[in-house]
Structure formats: structure tokens, C-alpha cells
Amino acid sequence: MNDSVDVDVSRETFEDPVKRPKRAHYPTDETPPEFVEPEVDVSRETALPRVLPQPVSPRIIVVANQKGGVGKTTSTVNLAAALALGGLKVLVIDVDPQGNASTALGVDHEQGTEGTYEILLEGASIADVAAPSPEPGHLWVVPATIDLAAAELELVSAMGRERRLDKAVQRYIARNEVDYIFFDCPPSLGLLTLNALVAATEILVPIQCEYYALEGVSQLLRTINMVTGELNNSLRLGTVLLTMYDKRNTLSKDVAAEVRKHFPEQTLPVEIPRSVRVSEAPGYRSTVLSYDSKSAGAVAYREAAAEIARRNAGSK
Ligand code: ATP
Ligand code: MG
8 A cells, every 4th residue: 555645735734933034134244253162161061960861652853954054963963872871772763865973873884784775665674774883871873875865766656655764663662672763864855854754753953053044944844734734643843952052153142042932942941052072073983972071062962962851751
């Protein structure tokens, strides 16, 4: 049976809270202050909980924003690592042919490595292709190779094309103990991202504190609405995470305020600061948590993970 669904865009009912691009909203003639690495606040680091609460049922989180370079991968790998460090069982599924999450989590993903492609197109099981990350704690990764780029096209004519990842995830959950599953998505809303949206129960949207931050978010919200109505009733916008925040920059503050206005419940209180340490870590096939555990970026990601864990702890 082919359970693909043709989407009727006219059925969209979501009230778009982001009516227009914020292009005209921010001054373009303002020279941003020179970048300075954020200072580390030791009291914030020591206040972090060492053990994080376990959810009653696995939380399946898709990290999505079709805008490129907003911090999807960085947020996926560092939040996943922080939750694993907090004693939870975490699985990251790399759904982006770029394979950046696989790299940052220190897992092989050269061509020929089995991973997300085999799950989507060859019916492989997650347990067969997942590999342990060298990061501390229980952190497993389903790698993405460049082959996954072809999957987008190959899936078009495949049976049940939007539900393949969902089926694999449901099978995995039924047989394995896991607290969190993350999908790192490519910067597009094609069939790869759609598979992740259908398989997930909640979305985490990273928003970069930069010009045009909210551009594209309205399109993402329409897609979420379409998926919710047609393919996955349980999907909800769970978390908005502000990334690459520079507290010395007025624009960062303006963008953060704007995002908080649109998503007051979902936006986490902590912003992820712009930090050279965060951007250096993947070059060492590492998360910032193990690369420089006391850096401002590492502490912010651990605070964000603790808040995410706290918000849904013990709820179904
Ligand atoms: P894509 O859309 O290509 O998948 P993405 O949304 O996954 O991109 P990332 O790859 O996570 O974005 O980040 C884009 C770039 O910004 C990377 O070079 C990353 O190292 C850098 N970066 C992300 N977060 C931070 C931060 N907090 N401070 C400094 N640099 C950052
Ligand atoms: Mg990415």
C-alpha cells in the first residue's frame, strides 16, 4: 500500500505569527561591535545539575530550520551530548547528506558506511547501523553519507515514502531503551526533512540571532501545520533555541526579543553565545562539551539541555 499523501496547501489553517520578513526592521547601517569571545561564568557551570531527569517515554526531537547555517547541527550534537552526559540514553540520526553531525560526534561516515540511507531505502534497522560516539555517556549515532543526497530523489517514487524513518524509529523504540532521539536535518524541506518531521513528536527550531532571522520560519510553520494535519498529529513545536547570540550586539538583542515575542513559551531562557570554541570543536571531531567543557558555549548548551529535560520530565 502506498501511504503517501498529496498535500493540499489550501487546507492550511495555521495562523502565521510571522507575517513578513524582518528585513526592514533592523538598521543596516549599524556596524556591529568587534567580536569578543564570551566570558565564562563559573557560577553558572557549578550550578548545573549533574543528573538529568528521564522522560517517561522517549522524546523524538527533529531539529529543523530550512535556513542554512543557523546552528541546527551544532545544537543537535551539543544538546545530545549534554543529555548523555546527564545520564540519559541518546540516539542521534543524521538526516543531512553533509554528515556534519556524524563528524562532530566522531563517527565514521565515509561513502560505503551504512547509515540513514540504508534505513530509508533498504529497510535496514536502526540498531544495525547505529555506532557509538566516543563522547562520554550513552550516545549513539546513525551516520549520514553523501549517498543520502540521492535518497531525496530515490524516495520520490518509493512506497510509503514519508513514513520510512517513522517505521524504523517505532521498531527501534519497541526493542531498545532510549530517552532521546534527535534528527539533524538538512537546510531544506524536502523528503528527508519530511521523514524526520513525520517520525518526531516535537520540533526544535534553532534561530540565529542575525539579520533575516525570522525569514523562513513562517514557511517552516506552514510545513509543520501541513505535517500535523496530514501525516503526524502528535507533532508540536516544542523548543526554539536562540543561537550565535552576541550580547554586545544590539541586533542580537533585537532579534532575541522579537523571537521571544512570537514564541514566548517555546523559546528557552538561555541563549547560545557566539563563541569561537563552539565553531572549533567539530574540527577535532568533538562537541564543545568535551573540547572545552567550561567554555561559555559548553555551559550554555548544558543549561539548554537541562531546561529541555526539565520541561517534559515525567510527562507522556
Ligand atoms: P546547515 O544548514 O548547513 O546544516 P546548520 O544549521 O546545521 O547548517 P551549523 O553547521 O550548526 O548550522 O552552524 C553553521 C556554522 O556556524 C558552523 O561553522 C558552526 O561551527 C558555526 N556555529 C554554530 N553555532 C555557533 C556558535 N554558537 N558560535 C560560533 N559559531 C557557531
Ligand atoms: Mg547542519
